[in-house]
Amino acid sequence: METVLISKDVENRNDALAPDHACVIQAQAGDARAFEVLFDRYYDMIHAFAYRLCFLEAEADDIAQETFIRAARGIAGYRQTASFKNWLYRIAHNVAVDWRRRAVRHREGLTEFTAEVEARLETTESDYDEVHRALEDLSAELREAVVLVYFEGMNHRDAAEALGCAETTVSWRIFRAKRKLKKVLSSGKEGSS
Amino acid sequence: MNDGQLRQRLSELRVPLATESARARAKHRALIALRPGDAPAPAVTDKSTLWKWIGVSAALCACVVVLIAMIHRPQAPTENLVGDRQFLRQIEMLFPGQVDAVVEQNGHVDLSIAQSSLVGSQQPVLMVFRKDSSSIRVLSFSGHRVCVLLGKEHRCFDVLATTNGGVILESDDNVWVTSHPVIVAGYSVQAQTLEASL
Numbered sequence: 001m002e003t004v005l006i007s008k009d010v011e012n013r014n015d016a017l018a019p020d021h022a023c024v025i026q027a028q029a030g031d032a033r034a035f036e037v038l039f040d041r042y043y044d045m046i047h048a049f050a051y052r053l054c055f056l057e058a059e060a061d062d063i064a065q066e067t068f069i070r071a072a073r074g075i076a077g078y079r080q081t082a083s084f085k086n087w088l089y090r091i092a093h094n095v096a097v098d099w100r101r102r103a104v105r106h107r108e109g110l111t112e113f114t115a116e117v118e119a120r121l122e123t124t125e126s127d128y129d130e131v132h133r134a135l136e137d138l139s140a141e142l143r144e145a146v147v148l149v150y151f152e153g154m155n156h157r158d159a160a161e162a163l164g165c166a167e168t169t170v171s172w173r174i175f176r177a178k179r180k181l182k183k184v185l186s187s188g189k190e191g192s193s
Numbered sequence: 194m195n196d197g198q199l200r201q202r203l204s205e206l207r208v209p210l211a212t213e214s215a216r217a218r219a220k221h222r223a224l225i226a227l228r229p230g231d232a233p234a235p236a237v238t239d240k241s242t243l244w245k246w247i248g249v250s251a252a253l254c255a256c257v258v259v260l261i262a263m264i265h266r267p268q269a270p271t272e273n274l275v276g277d278r279q280f281l282r283q284i285e286m287l288f289p290g291q292v293d294a295v296v297e298q299n300g301h302v303d304l305s306i307a308q309s310s311l312v313g314s315q316q317p318v319l320m321v322f323r324k325d326s327s328s329i330r331v332l333s334f335s336g337h338r339v340c341v342l343l344g345k346e347h348r349c350f351d352v353l354a355t356t357n358g359g360v361i362l363e364s365d366d367n368v369w370v371t372s373h374p375v376i377v378a379g380y381s382v383q384a385q386t387l388e389a390s391l
Binding site: 027030032036039043044047052057058064069070071072073130131135144148150151155156168169178181182186 | 194197199200202203205206207208209210212215216218219220222223224225226227307336351355356
Protein backbone atom coordinates (compact mmCIF):
# COMPACT_ATOMS: atom_id res chain seq x y z
CA MET A 1 0.00 0.00 0.00
CA GLU A 2 2.80 2.34 0.85
CA THR A 3 4.13 2.49 -2.67
CA VAL A 4 0.77 3.81 -3.84
CA LEU A 5 1.49 6.97 -1.88
CA ILE A 6 4.74 7.67 -3.70
CA SER A 7 4.35 10.37 -6.27
CA LYS A 8 5.09 9.60 -9.87
CA ASP A 9 7.64 12.35 -9.67
CA VAL A 10 9.63 10.67 -6.93
CA GLU A 11 9.04 7.18 -8.26
CA ASN A 12 9.99 7.93 -11.84
CA ARG A 13 13.20 9.65 -11.04
CA ASN A 14 14.42 6.81 -8.90
CA ASP A 15 13.99 7.72 -5.24
CA ALA A 16 17.60 8.54 -4.58
CA LEU A 17 17.67 11.07 -7.40
CA ALA A 18 14.40 12.85 -6.69
CA PRO A 19 14.94 16.49 -5.79
CA ASP A 20 14.37 17.61 -2.22
CA HIS A 21 11.46 19.74 -3.31
CA ALA A 22 9.53 16.78 -4.74
CA CYS A 23 10.30 14.58 -1.74
CA VAL A 24 9.25 17.29 0.68
CA ILE A 25 5.87 17.78 -0.99
CA GLN A 26 5.22 14.05 -0.83
CA ALA A 27 6.45 13.79 2.74
CA GLN A 28 4.15 16.65 3.68
CA ALA A 29 1.29 14.54 2.40
CA GLY A 30 2.43 11.75 4.71
CA ASP A 31 4.46 9.73 2.21
CA ALA A 32 6.84 7.70 4.34
CA ARG A 33 8.98 6.60 1.38
CA ALA A 34 9.62 10.19 0.36
CA PHE A 35 10.64 11.09 3.90
CA GLU A 36 12.90 8.05 3.94
CA VAL A 37 14.66 9.37 0.85
CA LEU A 38 15.31 12.65 2.64
CA PHE A 39 16.43 10.78 5.73
CA ASP A 40 18.90 8.66 3.77
CA ARG A 41 20.16 11.72 1.97
CA TYR A 42 20.85 13.83 5.03
CA TYR A 43 21.27 11.56 8.03
CA ASP A 44 25.05 11.22 7.73
CA MET A 45 25.42 14.96 7.21
CA ILE A 46 23.39 15.80 10.31
CA HIS A 47 25.12 13.10 12.32
CA ALA A 48 28.53 14.49 11.37
CA PHE A 49 27.34 18.00 12.24
CA ALA A 50 26.15 16.79 15.63
CA TYR A 51 29.37 14.94 16.28
CA ARG A 52 31.48 17.99 15.46
CA LEU A 53 29.44 19.94 17.99
CA CYS A 54 29.69 17.51 20.87
CA PHE A 55 32.50 15.06 20.00
CA LEU A 56 30.54 12.23 21.57
CA GLU A 57 29.20 9.46 19.37
CA ALA A 58 26.26 8.57 21.58
CA GLU A 59 25.19 12.20 21.85
CA ALA A 60 25.60 12.64 18.11
CA ASP A 61 23.29 9.64 17.60
CA ASP A 62 20.71 11.22 19.91
CA ILE A 63 20.94 14.69 18.37
CA ALA A 64 20.65 13.31 14.84
CA GLN A 65 17.70 11.12 15.82
CA GLU A 66 15.88 13.95 17.59
CA THR A 67 16.53 16.21 14.59
CA PHE A 68 14.76 13.83 12.23
CA ILE A 69 11.93 13.20 14.67
CA ARG A 70 11.32 16.96 14.89
CA ALA A 71 11.68 17.26 11.13
CA ALA A 72 9.05 14.53 10.64
CA ARG A 73 6.69 16.24 13.06
CA GLY A 74 7.23 19.66 11.56
CA ILE A 75 7.52 18.93 7.87
CA ALA A 76 3.82 19.65 7.24
CA GLY A 77 4.44 23.23 8.29
CA TYR A 78 7.70 23.65 6.41
CA ARG A 79 7.13 26.29 3.75
CA GLN A 80 10.32 25.80 1.71
CA THR A 81 11.40 29.40 2.19
CA ALA A 82 14.77 28.01 3.26
CA SER A 83 16.37 25.00 1.58
CA PHE A 84 15.44 21.70 3.18
CA LYS A 85 19.08 21.16 4.11
CA ASN A 86 19.30 24.51 5.90
CA TRP A 87 15.99 23.82 7.59
CA LEU A 88 17.37 20.53 8.91
CA TYR A 89 20.51 22.26 10.13
CA ARG A 90 18.34 24.78 11.93
CA ILE A 91 16.52 21.96 13.70
CA ALA A 92 19.79 20.21 14.54
CA HIS A 93 21.14 23.47 15.92
CA ASN A 94 18.06 23.84 18.15
CA VAL A 95 18.36 20.25 19.32
CA ALA A 96 22.04 20.81 20.12
CA VAL A 97 21.18 23.98 22.04
CA ASP A 98 18.60 22.05 24.07
CA TRP A 99 21.14 19.33 24.70
CA ARG A 100 23.65 21.87 26.01
CA ARG A 101 21.02 23.53 28.21
CA ARG A 102 20.10 20.19 29.69
CA ALA A 103 23.74 19.44 30.35
CA VAL A 104 24.21 22.74 32.13
CA ARG A 105 20.95 22.47 34.07
CA HIS A 106 21.74 19.04 35.36
CA ARG A 107 25.08 19.50 36.96
CA GLU A 108 25.51 15.83 37.50
CA GLY A 109 24.91 15.15 33.88
CA LEU A 110 27.48 17.73 32.99
CA THR A 111 29.99 16.15 35.30
CA GLU A 112 29.33 12.80 33.73
CA PHE A 113 29.64 14.34 30.31
CA THR A 114 32.94 15.99 31.21
CA ALA A 115 34.17 12.77 32.75
CA GLU A 116 33.28 10.91 29.59
CA VAL A 117 35.19 13.39 27.46
CA GLU A 118 38.16 13.18 29.78
CA ALA A 119 38.04 9.40 29.73
CA ARG A 120 38.04 9.47 25.96
CA LEU A 121 40.95 11.85 26.01
CA GLU A 122 42.94 9.47 28.14
CA THR A 123 42.07 6.33 26.25
CA THR A 124 42.52 7.68 22.77
CA GLU A 125 45.21 10.25 23.39
CA SER A 126 47.40 8.86 20.65
CA ASP A 127 44.94 9.49 17.87
CA TYR A 128 43.05 12.35 19.49
CA ASP A 129 44.40 14.95 17.21
CA GLU A 130 45.25 18.53 17.74
CA VAL A 131 42.50 19.84 15.48
CA HIS A 132 39.95 17.99 17.55
CA ARG A 133 41.25 19.59 20.72
CA ALA A 134 41.44 23.05 19.17
CA LEU A 135 37.80 22.84 18.09
CA GLU A 136 36.76 21.58 21.47
CA ASP A 137 38.34 24.62 23.08
CA LEU A 138 36.09 26.93 21.10
CA SER A 139 32.84 28.09 22.66
CA ALA A 140 29.71 26.37 21.39
CA GLU A 141 28.70 29.39 19.30
CA LEU A 142 32.08 29.68 17.61
CA ARG A 143 32.32 25.96 17.01
CA GLU A 144 28.88 25.83 15.41
CA ALA A 145 29.82 28.64 13.05
CA VAL A 146 33.10 26.92 12.15
CA VAL A 147 31.40 23.58 11.59
CA LEU A 148 28.80 25.06 9.27
CA VAL A 149 31.17 27.27 7.31
CA TYR A 150 34.32 25.15 7.16
CA PHE A 151 33.00 21.61 7.32
CA GLU A 152 29.59 21.94 5.76
CA GLY A 153 30.74 24.50 3.19
CA MET A 154 27.99 27.03 3.88
CA ASN A 155 28.36 30.70 3.17
CA HIS A 156 27.76 33.08 6.04
CA ARG A 157 24.20 33.83 4.99
CA ASP A 158 23.17 30.18 4.93
CA ALA A 159 24.94 29.57 8.22
CA ALA A 160 23.09 32.53 9.71
CA GLU A 161 19.83 31.03 8.46
CA ALA A 162 20.69 27.70 10.04
CA LEU A 163 21.74 29.27 13.32
CA GLY A 164 18.93 31.80 13.46
CA CYS A 165 21.19 34.81 13.78
CA ALA A 166 22.41 37.72 11.67
CA GLU A 167 24.93 37.20 8.90
CA THR A 168 27.20 39.72 10.62
CA THR A 169 27.12 37.58 13.74
CA VAL A 170 28.33 34.57 11.77
CA SER A 171 31.10 36.66 10.19
CA TRP A 172 32.18 37.78 13.64
CA ARG A 173 32.13 34.29 15.04
CA ILE A 174 34.16 33.00 12.12
CA PHE A 175 36.59 35.86 12.51
CA ARG A 176 37.06 35.17 16.22
CA ALA A 177 37.22 31.41 15.73
CA LYS A 178 39.82 31.73 12.99
CA ARG A 179 42.04 33.83 15.22
CA LYS A 180 41.80 31.32 18.04
CA LEU A 181 42.29 28.29 15.83
CA LYS A 182 45.25 29.78 14.01
CA LYS A 183 46.86 30.68 17.31
CA VAL A 184 46.32 27.24 18.84
CA LEU A 185 47.18 25.23 15.74
CA SER A 186 50.23 27.33 14.89
CA SER A 187 51.66 27.05 18.39
CA GLY A 188 50.91 23.33 18.45
CA LYS A 189 52.74 22.85 15.18
CA GLU A 190 55.75 24.78 16.41
CA GLY A 191 55.70 22.79 19.65
CA SER A 192 55.56 19.47 17.88
CA SER A 193 58.28 20.27 15.36
CA MET B 194 49.12 30.34 9.29
CA ASN B 195 46.90 31.56 6.47
CA ASP B 196 43.29 30.64 5.72
CA GLY B 197 44.25 27.90 3.30
CA GLN B 198 46.50 26.25 5.86
CA LEU B 199 43.80 26.51 8.50
CA ARG B 200 41.29 24.91 6.14
CA GLN B 201 43.81 22.15 5.45
CA ARG B 202 44.33 21.49 9.15
CA LEU B 203 40.61 21.43 9.85
CA SER B 204 40.11 18.88 7.12
CA GLU B 205 42.23 16.50 9.20
CA LEU B 206 39.41 16.12 11.70
CA ARG B 207 38.07 12.60 11.69
CA VAL B 208 34.37 12.01 12.14
CA PRO B 209 33.10 8.52 12.92
CA LEU B 210 30.26 7.24 10.77
CA ALA B 211 26.97 6.59 12.45
CA THR B 212 26.39 2.95 13.28
CA GLU B 213 23.77 1.06 11.34
CA SER B 214 21.80 0.41 14.51
CA ALA B 215 21.70 4.12 15.38
CA ARG B 216 20.66 4.98 11.86
CA ALA B 217 17.94 2.32 11.78
CA ARG B 218 16.61 3.39 15.18
CA ALA B 219 16.54 7.04 14.16
CA LYS B 220 14.78 6.26 10.90
CA HIS B 221 12.20 4.06 12.58
CA ARG B 222 11.37 6.72 15.19
CA ALA B 223 11.30 9.53 12.66
CA LEU B 224 8.91 7.62 10.42
CA ILE B 225 6.62 6.98 13.38
CA ALA B 226 6.65 10.72 14.05
CA LEU B 227 5.75 11.52 10.45
CA ARG B 228 2.19 12.74 10.27
CA PRO B 229 0.19 13.44 7.15
CA GLY B 230 0.18 17.13 6.42
CA ASP B 231 -2.60 19.22 7.85
CA ALA B 232 -1.56 22.13 5.75
CA PRO B 233 -1.35 22.06 1.98
CA ALA B 234 2.16 22.10 0.64
CA PRO B 235 3.19 25.35 -0.93
CA ALA B 236 2.96 24.97 -4.65
CA VAL B 237 5.59 26.45 -6.86
CA THR B 238 3.54 27.54 -9.78
CA ASP B 239 4.63 28.08 -13.32
CA LYS B 240 3.81 31.73 -12.72
CA SER B 241 6.42 32.07 -9.98
CA THR B 242 8.97 30.29 -12.13
CA LEU B 243 8.18 32.71 -14.92
CA TRP B 244 8.70 35.66 -12.59
CA LYS B 245 12.01 34.18 -11.49
CA TRP B 246 13.14 33.98 -15.09
CA ILE B 247 11.98 37.53 -15.73
CA GLY B 248 13.93 38.62 -12.65
CA VAL B 249 17.07 36.82 -13.75
CA SER B 250 16.78 38.24 -17.26
CA ALA B 251 16.27 41.75 -15.88
CA ALA B 252 19.27 41.33 -13.60
CA LEU B 253 21.44 40.18 -16.48
CA CYS B 254 20.34 43.17 -18.57
CA ALA B 255 21.10 45.47 -15.65
CA CYS B 256 24.49 43.78 -15.34
CA VAL B 257 25.35 44.63 -18.92
CA VAL B 258 24.17 48.22 -18.44
CA VAL B 259 26.19 48.65 -15.26
CA LEU B 260 29.28 47.08 -16.84
CA ILE B 261 29.03 49.56 -19.70
CA ALA B 262 28.51 52.37 -17.20
CA MET B 263 31.58 51.24 -15.26
CA ILE B 264 33.72 51.18 -18.38
CA HIS B 265 32.63 54.69 -19.33
CA ARG B 266 32.78 56.05 -15.83
CA PRO B 267 34.87 59.21 -15.35
CA GLN B 268 38.33 58.77 -13.85
CA ALA B 269 37.46 60.44 -10.56
CA PRO B 270 35.73 57.94 -8.25
CA THR B 271 32.10 58.60 -7.57
CA GLU B 272 30.29 57.77 -4.40
CA ASN B 273 27.43 55.94 -6.08
CA LEU B 274 27.04 53.34 -3.38
CA VAL B 275 23.84 51.86 -4.72
CA GLY B 276 25.51 51.44 -8.09
CA ASP B 277 28.54 49.85 -6.40
CA ARG B 278 26.35 47.40 -4.60
CA GLN B 279 24.43 46.47 -7.72
CA PHE B 280 27.63 46.18 -9.69
CA LEU B 281 29.13 43.83 -7.13
CA ARG B 282 25.96 41.74 -7.04
CA GLN B 283 25.94 41.46 -10.80
CA ILE B 284 29.56 40.41 -10.94
CA GLU B 285 28.70 37.88 -8.25
CA MET B 286 25.93 36.56 -10.48
CA LEU B 287 28.40 36.08 -13.28
CA PHE B 288 30.89 34.29 -11.02
CA PRO B 289 28.75 32.80 -8.25
CA GLY B 290 30.68 32.41 -5.02
CA GLN B 291 33.98 33.21 -6.69
CA VAL B 292 34.28 36.98 -6.45
CA ASP B 293 36.96 37.90 -3.98
CA ALA B 294 37.18 41.60 -4.80
CA VAL B 295 36.64 44.18 -7.48
CA VAL B 296 39.46 46.71 -7.51
CA GLU B 297 39.13 49.98 -9.38
CA GLN B 298 42.30 52.01 -9.76
CA ASN B 299 42.78 54.99 -12.04
CA GLY B 300 39.72 54.06 -14.06
CA HIS B 301 40.80 50.47 -14.59
CA VAL B 302 38.72 47.70 -13.08
CA ASP B 303 40.32 44.44 -11.98
CA LEU B 304 38.43 41.44 -10.79
CA SER B 305 39.90 39.10 -8.23
CA ILE B 306 38.20 35.80 -8.89
CA ALA B 307 38.90 32.67 -6.88
CA GLN B 308 39.43 29.44 -8.80
CA SER B 309 36.98 27.57 -6.65
CA SER B 310 33.86 28.74 -4.94
CA LEU B 311 34.59 30.86 -1.88
CA VAL B 312 32.76 30.38 1.34
CA GLY B 313 32.03 33.68 2.92
CA SER B 314 29.67 36.44 3.72
CA GLN B 315 27.36 38.09 1.23
CA GLN B 316 27.65 41.47 2.93
CA PRO B 317 29.21 43.86 0.45
CA VAL B 318 31.82 46.32 1.63
CA LEU B 319 33.42 49.31 -0.08
CA MET B 320 36.94 50.47 0.76
CA VAL B 321 38.48 53.60 -0.69
CA PHE B 322 42.23 54.20 -0.42
CA ARG B 323 43.27 57.78 -1.29
CA LYS B 324 46.62 59.49 -1.62
CA ASP B 325 47.06 62.83 -3.35
CA SER B 326 45.19 62.51 -6.62
CA SER B 327 45.17 58.73 -6.84
CA SER B 328 42.51 56.55 -5.38
CA ILE B 329 41.79 52.84 -5.21
CA ARG B 330 38.26 51.57 -4.71
CA VAL B 331 37.80 48.02 -3.56
CA LEU B 332 34.47 46.23 -3.52
CA SER B 333 34.48 43.01 -1.57
CA PHE B 334 32.55 41.09 1.04
CA SER B 335 32.76 40.95 4.80
CA GLY B 336 34.96 38.09 5.91
CA HIS B 337 37.15 38.17 2.81
CA ARG B 338 40.85 38.95 2.73
CA VAL B 339 41.69 41.80 0.39
CA CYS B 340 45.18 42.60 -0.91
CA VAL B 341 46.05 45.92 -2.55
CA LEU B 342 49.21 47.57 -3.75
CA LEU B 343 49.52 50.87 -1.88
CA GLY B 344 52.34 52.69 -3.61
CA LYS B 345 55.09 50.10 -3.41
CA GLU B 346 53.67 48.28 -0.42
CA HIS B 347 51.58 45.17 -0.86
CA ARG B 348 49.08 45.18 2.02
CA CYS B 349 46.46 42.61 2.91
CA PHE B 350 43.45 43.09 5.17
CA ASP B 351 40.75 40.91 6.63
CA VAL B 352 37.56 42.86 6.10
CA LEU B 353 34.80 42.55 8.61
CA ALA B 354 31.47 44.37 8.72
CA THR B 355 30.13 45.40 12.09
CA THR B 356 26.48 45.42 13.10
CA ASN B 357 26.26 49.22 12.94
CA GLY B 358 27.41 49.45 9.33
CA GLY B 359 31.05 50.10 10.16
CA VAL B 360 33.98 48.06 8.95
CA ILE B 361 36.98 46.62 10.71
CA LEU B 362 40.17 46.08 8.76
CA GLU B 363 42.73 43.76 10.22
CA SER B 364 46.21 43.42 8.81
CA ASP B 365 48.94 41.16 10.15
CA ASP B 366 50.03 43.79 12.63
CA ASN B 367 47.14 46.20 13.09
CA VAL B 368 43.43 46.53 13.47
CA TRP B 369 41.54 49.58 12.25
CA VAL B 370 37.97 50.57 12.87
CA THR B 371 37.07 52.65 9.89
CA SER B 372 34.25 54.72 11.31
CA HIS B 373 36.90 57.45 11.13
CA PRO B 374 39.40 57.71 8.29
CA VAL B 375 42.70 55.96 9.00
CA ILE B 376 46.09 56.19 7.30
CA VAL B 377 47.79 53.07 5.96
CA ALA B 378 51.06 53.29 4.03
CA GLY B 379 50.38 56.96 3.40
CA TYR B 380 46.90 56.29 2.07
CA SER B 381 43.78 57.45 3.86
CA VAL B 382 41.34 54.60 4.10
CA GLN B 383 37.59 54.85 4.29
CA ALA B 384 35.36 51.83 4.41
CA GLN B 385 31.70 51.14 4.82
CA THR B 386 29.20 48.41 4.22
CA LEU B 387 27.00 48.74 1.19
CA GLU B 388 23.97 47.13 2.82
CA ALA B 389 23.04 50.44 4.39
CA SER B 390 23.19 52.23 1.09
CA LEU B 391 19.88 50.89 -0.17
